[in-house]
Each structure stands twice: as structure tokens, then as C-alpha cells.
Amino acid sequence: MPGRLARVYQSLEPDDFRVLRAVESGMGRYEYVPVEWVERRARLPPSRMLRSIRRLSDLKLIRRTLGAIVGYTLTFLGLDVLAVRALHAKGVIEELGDVIGAGKESDVYVAVTPTGERVAVKFHKEGRAPFHRIRRTRSFAAGESRRSMLLWAKMLGEREFRVLVELHGLGASVPEPVAWNRHAVVERLLEGAVELYRLPPLTRGEAVEVLGSVLRTVRIAYLEAGVVHGDLSEYNVLVAPGDSGGVRGVVIDWPQYVYRDEPHARELLERDVSRILRFFRSKYRVEAPLEDAMAYVTGESGEPPLPA
Ligand SMILES: Nc1ncnc2c1ncn2[C@@H]1O[C@H](COP(=O)(O)OP(=O)(O)O)[C@@H](O)[C@H]1O
Ligand SMILES: [Mg+2]
The missing domain is CATH 1.10.510.10 (Transferase(Phosphotransferase) domain 1)
Structure with a gap:
């Protein structure tokens, strides 16, 4: 299955990443980040910013409010793209490949590192409550905002990475963790599994x-x-x-x-x-x-x- 994420990622321009990061930077504070905030953070001339916002909206990496105030929110695909960008910049992955597993709760892609090793990149998605007590109350997934789902997914990425580091260090039979960024966990690919x-x-x-x-x-x-x-x-x-x-x-x-x-x-x-x-x-x-x-x-x- 060809990875849509890889195609979208490759079609983006440097301005787009600036705008995405600007939207992300407001999400700790706003449900929909006001366009003025995005402008201030992205520091792009208005025409370039508008062009980028249009492209990001068309690709469904950001979404606009339907309300009177113009604001934007990051989608999960937008968050995926930011994680790929960061993992690429840090030299963790060189190229993102195909989907190797897609469940309700994550998308897993194969990727290649700069030294040619193959890794699995797991992107957490919405809808998983990690703690038993939260799963029991059911108030979670149902009425949650996109913003809190994104924050939740990031938390899951960190949580899974850290426990894998510990378990792998103890000699347990788990995937070897390589890195994590935002909601994405990178593991060594289990070949032939x-x-x-x-x-x-x-x-x-x-x-x-x-x-x-x-x-x-x-x-x-x-x-x-x-x-x-x-x-x-x-x-x-x-x-x-x-x-x-x-x-x-x-x-x-x-x-x-x-x-x-x-x-x-x-x-x-x-x-x-x-x-x-x-x-x-x-x-x-x-x-x-x-x-x-x-x-x-x-x-x-x-x-x-x-x-x-
Ligand atoms: N390290 C890995 N090596 C190879 N395949 C993997 C690896 N990690 C995950 N996968 C594939 O991705 C699928 C989903 O991974 P999993 O961690 O179970 O996520 P989910 O939350 O979607 O169930 C697995 O069933 C497997 O096919
Ligand atoms: Mg699973």
C-alpha cells in the first residue's frame, strides 16, 4: 500500500512547515488558533502565507473553523507531517515508505534510516485511552476536542517509547526503540515477522x-x-x-x-x-x-x- 503520508510530505514546501509549526504552537492555548497568531509565528509575507494555508487546507493538514473568527486547527495528518519532518531533520529517518499496519489506534509505516536500516514508524491516532480507569468512564474518546486528542496522542508516543526503552533494556522480547517525536514512535523493524x-x-x-x-x-x-x-x-x-x-x-x-x-x-x-x-x-x-x-x-x- 503506497503511503499517502509520504506523498503528501514530499509535496510540501518550506513555507508549509512554517505555517504548520505556527498552528501547532498555538494549540496548547486555543482550540482553533487565530489566524493572527499563525501570521505572527510563521513570519511570512501575507501572500505566501495565504498560499500556504490554502495548500495545507486542500491537503487536509489543517482545518478552518466554521465560526466567525478565522482560526485553524492541526489535523492528525498535519501532526504526522510535523513528526516526519522532525525525525528527518534529526537524522532518524531518511525516507518514509509504505504502510505496514493500520489499526484503529495507529498507522505504522516502514522507513529507512540514513545508514540504510529499516525501521517501523508508529503514529498514534485518536481514540485510545491508555489507562484502565479512563477507559472505564467512557467520557473520554466520545466528546473530546481535536486539540485534546492531539495532545493525548503525543502523550501516548512518549509513553510507549519510554516503556519500550525500559523493557528492551531489561532484555524483554519487545521491539527495539529508536526514537520518538510527538505522537510517533520509531522502532527497529522486525524483519520477517x-x-x-x-x-x-x-x-x-x-x-x-x-x-x-x-x-x-x-x-x-x-x-x-x-x-x-x-x-x-x-x-x-x-x-x-x-x-x-x-x-x-x-x-x-x-x-x-x-x-x-x-x-x-x-x-x-x-x-x-x-x-x-x-x-x-x-x-x-x-x-x-x-x-x-x-x-x-x-x-x-x-x-x-x-x-x-
Ligand atoms: N517493530 C515492528 N516491526 C514490524 N512490524 C511492526 C512493528 N511494530 C508494529 N508493526 C506492525 O504494525 C501493526 C500495528 O502495530 P501495533 O503496535 O499493534 O499498533 P495498533 O495500536 O494499531 O494495534 C502490527 O500488527 C504489525 O503488523
Ligand atoms: Mg496492536
């Missing part, structure tokens, strides 16, 4: 290996980082080639994690673990008792509950 829900053909021994690395990761997260993933399932496990042959399961998609001492952490941990055990039982005929798996991930026992 397949989502677990697609049922990659695994021998029984390989299935045991994959489950083993997932449970080990859940244990490290809980015991050493003090966090619970909270959305673990076959959709958030990639099956990737192991470092020294074989296969491993890589646990992705962490922004909704909760801390171990939050009220529902234990419940969420049990839900995570039982979901993944159920999947392995029904699809790969690998049996592991929930009780033993819980004892393992919470550190009551040191033995992974896996069949030989």
Missing part, C-alpha cells in the same frame, strides 16, 4: 518457544519494570526469527500499560495471560495451566509452565 493471529505455521516446539518468550516478557514487565501490558492478545504478538535460529514471540503495542500497583493491574494481568494461553491451547495445542503461568509471571515460581 508475522502477527500471531495469522497463524504462522509453527512446529509444536516452535509454538512452545514463542509462548515461552511471551510469558518471559510478561514476567520481566511485571517483576522488573512493574507494568502490565493490558492488551495482550494474538494481535499484539509478532512471531519473528530468533536471534540464534528458531523463532521468538515479540510483544508489541504497549501504550495502554498500567502500573502493577494500580487498582485493576492484577485483573488485567490475568486477562492478558489467560488470553494468550487460550490462543496457544486452541490453535497450537500447547497446554499450560493458568495458575502455573500466573505463578511464573508474578515471580511466585521461577519455572515457566511449559510442556517439554
Whole structure:
């Protein structure tokens, strides 16, 4: 799938980035940033500014108020473009490629670094509440303003990046974080990885290996980082080639994690673990008792509950 984001990005001119940044700079303060603010911050002659505003509106990177006061807000595509620009300027990515995963909650693109390595760039989108208690109240996503959704997405980017740094440093089987900017998280691309829900053909021994690395990761997260993933399932496990042959399961998609001492952490941990055990039982005929798996991930026992 060709990336629309890459095409839009390449069509922009330096003035456009100035205007986008000017709009962004007012969004901490205004729901719709007054055009005077944009003018002041962008510091462009009026004709160039108007041309740029028209282009950005046509490309749907900014949106104009329908009210009496002329103001603009950044769209998620506008925010994507600013993140790409910053990651490019910092030498993190050289070129943005195709979409490799698009969900309700993020768009993931492949990109190439200046040294030719391939990375995954995950752009958080609207609509995800990372904390259990917020998800419960439901007041979130429904009536929120665009402005707060953009701020929220930025917060998720930082949150996911930081937890990945910690987990990866602890030796958990998670993607290696590379950088983050705004709502975008850059990770090393897992080459040849397949989502677990697609049922990659695994021998029984390989299935045991994959489950083993997932449970080990859940244990490290809980015991050493003090966090619970909270959305673990076959959709958030990639099956990737192991470092020294074989296969491993890589646990992705962490922004909704909760801390171990939050009220529902234990419940969420049990839900995570039982979901993944159920999947392995029904699809790969690998049996592991929930009780033993819980004892393992919470550190009551040191033995992974896996069949030989
Ligand atoms: N590091 C990575 N390497 C390869 N593919 C990835 C990587 N990170 C994410 N993906 C792809 O992007 C998809 C969505 O990623 P995920 O973090 O689960 O976001 P979402 O919030 O949309 O579920 C994954 O199912 C996978 O196909
Ligand atoms: Mg996911």
C-alpha cells in the first residue's frame, strides 16, 4: 500500500512547515488558533502565507473553523507531517515508505534510516485511552476536542517509547526503540515477522518457544519494570526469527500499560495471560495451566509452565 503520508510530505514546501509549526504552537492555548497568531509565528509575507494555508487546507493538514473568527486547527495528518519532518531533520529517518499496519489506534509505516536500516514508524491516532480507569468512564474518546486528542496522542508516543526503552533494556522480547517525536514512535523493524493471529505455521516446539518468550516478557514487565501490558492478545504478538535460529514471540503495542500497583493491574494481568494461553491451547495445542503461568509471571515460581 503506497503511503499517502509520504506523498503528501514530499509535496510540501518550506513555507508549509512554517505555517504548520505556527498552528501547532498555538494549540496548547486555543482550540482553533487565530489566524493572527499563525501570521505572527510563521513570519511570512501575507501572500505566501495565504498560499500556504490554502495548500495545507486542500491537503487536509489543517482545518478552518466554521465560526466567525478565522482560526485553524492541526489535523492528525498535519501532526504526522510535523513528526516526519522532525525525525528527518534529526537524522532518524531518511525516507518514509509504505504502510505496514493500520489499526484503529495507529498507522505504522516502514522507513529507512540514513545508514540504510529499516525501521517501523508508529503514529498514534485518536481514540485510545491508555489507562484502565479512563477507559472505564467512557467520557473520554466520545466528546473530546481535536486539540485534546492531539495532545493525548503525543502523550501516548512518549509513553510507549519510554516503556519500550525500559523493557528492551531489561532484555524483554519487545521491539527495539529508536526514537520518538510527538505522537510517533520509531522502532527497529522486525524483519520477517508475522502477527500471531495469522497463524504462522509453527512446529509444536516452535509454538512452545514463542509462548515461552511471551510469558518471559510478561514476567520481566511485571517483576522488573512493574507494568502490565493490558492488551495482550494474538494481535499484539509478532512471531519473528530468533536471534540464534528458531523463532521468538515479540510483544508489541504497549501504550495502554498500567502500573502493577494500580487498582485493576492484577485483573488485567490475568486477562492478558489467560488470553494468550487460550490462543496457544486452541490453535497450537500447547497446554499450560493458568495458575502455573500466573505463578511464573508474578515471580511466585521461577519455572515457566511449559510442556517439554
Ligand atoms: N517493530 C515492528 N516491526 C514490524 N512490524 C511492526 C512493528 N511494530 C508494529 N508493526 C506492525 O504494525 C501493526 C500495528 O502495530 P501495533 O503496535 O499493534 O499498533 P495498533 O495500536 O494499531 O494495534 C502490527 O500488527 C504489525 O503488523
Ligand atoms: Mg496492536
